[in-house]
Amino acid sequence: MKKFDVAIAGGGLIGASIALDLANAGLGVGLFDRQEPGLEASWAGAGILSPAPESAALIALVPLAKASMAIYPEFVRMVEEASGRSAGYRPKGTLQALFSRHAREELSTVIALHHGLGLRAEPLSARDARALEPALSEDLEAGVLRPEEASVDNRALTQAVLEAARRSGVQFFSARGAEAIWREGGRCLGLHLKNEKVEAQWTVIAAGCFSANIQGVAPYAPVRPAKGQMVALRADDLKIERVLWSEKIYLVPRNDGRILAGATVEYTGFEKVLTAGGLEKILAGAIELSPGLAGSRVEETWAGLRPDSPDHLPILGPTDIDGLLIATGHFRSGILLTPITARLVREWVTEQRVTVDWDRFSPMRFESASAHRAPA
Ligand SMILES: Cc1cc2nc3c(=O)[nH]c(=O)nc-3n(C[C@H](O)[C@H](O)[C@H](O)COP(=O)(O)OP(=O)(O)OC[C@H]3O[C@@H](n4cnc5c(N)ncnc54)[C@H](O)[C@@H]3O)c2cc1C
Numbered sequence: 001m002k003k004f005d006v007a008i009a010g011g012g013l014i015g016a017s018i019a020l021d022l023a024n025a026g027l028g029v030g031l032f033d034r035q036e037p038g039l040e041a042s043w044a045g046a047g048i049l050s051p052a053p054e055s056a057a058l059i060a061l062v063p064l065a066k067a068s069m070a071i072y073p074e075f076v077r078m079v080e081e082a083s084g085r086s087a088g089y090r091p092k093g094t095l096q097a098l099f100s101r102h103a104r105e106e107l108s109t110v111i112a113l114h115h116g117l118g119l120r121a122e123p124l125s126a127r128d129a130r131a132l133e134p135a136l137s138e139d140l141e142a143g144v145l146r147p148e149e150a151s152v153d154n155r156a157l158t159q160a161v162l163e164a165a166r167r168s169g170v171q172f173f174s175a176r177g178a179e180a181i182w183r184e185g186g187r188c189l190g191l192h193l194k195n196e197k198v199e200a201q202w203t204v205i206a207a208g209c210f211s212a213n214i215q216g217v218a219p220y221a222p223v224r225p226a227k228g229q230m231v232a233l234r235a236d237d238l239k240i241e242r243v244l245w246s247e248k249i250y251l252v253p254r255n256d257g258r259i260l261a262g263a264t265v266e267y268t269g270f271e272k273v274l275t276a277g278g279l280e281k282i283l284a285g286a287i288e289l290s291p292g293l294a295g296s297r298v299e300e301t302w303a304g305l306r307p308d309s310p311d312h313l314p315i316l317g318p319t320d321i322d323g324l325l326i327a328t329g330h331f332r333s334g335i336l337l338t339p340i341t342a343r344l345v346r347e348w349v350t351e352q353r354v355t356v357d358w359d360r361f362s363p364m365r366f367e368s369a370s371a372h373r374a375p376a
Pocket of ligand 1: 035
């Protein structure tokens with residue numbers, strides 16, 4: 001039987017980064033994935049690093065998001081050094097474009113909201129916004145510059161984290177999905193794979209939107225997939241420096257000249273079908289934001305499945321089963337929240353305390369988890 005200090009189910013950005021941090025702390029880590037690691041949401045994402053809440057429900061996430069943003073440069077440096085690969089980190093800020101006739105009022109509301117949350121945001125006239133980003137539409141009424149935001153090439157970062165984890169001694173097991181947690185009474189002893197058990201002092205579930213399919217996990221991580229369709233464009237004569245947002249879509253420039261446009265949010269189960277309506281919405285929004293993109297080449301289209309939770313907040317921390325930790329439900333912010341998630345899980349495993357409060361994200365907050373309380 002395989003035996004580790006920590007067994008992790010799921011080799012996306014979250015599971016792999018946790019594995020890397022724990023291996024760097026001297027622990028023996030086994031990382032189990034049902035396929036090649038790194039090919040689900042962490043591959044499909046856009047890589048925007050923005051702690052600004054997209055809705056009122058996500059305001060509770062801001063402190064954690066800010067904590068992750070603060071350690072992102074250090075995380076990227078560590079991963080790039082350890083892997084010898086670039087992560088395509090672009091700390092160039094983001095620019096939100098406002099088109100409505102009431103842009104002036106909207107602008108003061110947006111700025112006040114950001115400042116109230118301790119986030120930097122600067123109002124821009126349409127002229128100033130276009131001076132910064134000449135590719136923006138002339139129909140623009142105003143803009144908001146968020147100078148501390150950034151983006152990362154999440155495909156490159158994921159591969160870099162996987163390589164760094166390998167070099168740090170993490171043992172990888174591809175095509176070895178977890179079928180269930182191995183539970184005896186109130187303790188988790190590891191994972192059940194097909195025809196095999198893996199023993200571990202700590203077990204971490206980081207299988208993204210698939211986490212609830214692992215037997216014994218659903219009460220703590222009732223996640224579901226939220227499909228996002230994406231398009232990659234290339235326009236040789238058009239330069240975009242920063243991430244650009246409108247109410248409808250975002251544009252994310254990559255170091256290789258591609259411009260990603262996304263994304264839909266759809267609850268259609270575990271399927272990744274690209275639809276005419278989804279692509280139409282993204283492309284129409286992209287051309288409205290930056291009309292020069294009408295002549296751009298479509299280089300790639302894809303869809304991925306975000307791990308969403310009932311309250312759209314991440315699910316992080318210990319459960320009432322000794323030795324079982326959950327790290328999933330990162331929904332639209334998993335790439336942003338990767339460094340802080342890895343750090344907090346490592347702190348809990350090595351010191352049983354965390355330096356950023358994560359109680360709000362406890363896997364015990366769901367009614368089903370309380371109903372499954374382990375016998376004393
Ligand atoms: C279109 C789109 C755009 C996005 N844009 C952004 C963005 O701009 N910024 C941002 O911060 N976030 C963004 N996200 C969200 C982000 O990508 C996710 O929150 C994050 O990648 C989740 O990482 P993960 O490791 O938890 O999951 P995943 O990357 O999905 O990895 C889960 C892993 O678990 C494995 N697995 C599944 N079942 C099992 C099993 N039974 N046993 C073992 N392994 C298993 C899978 O094979 C996979 O490798 C976006 C997502 C999408 C889809």
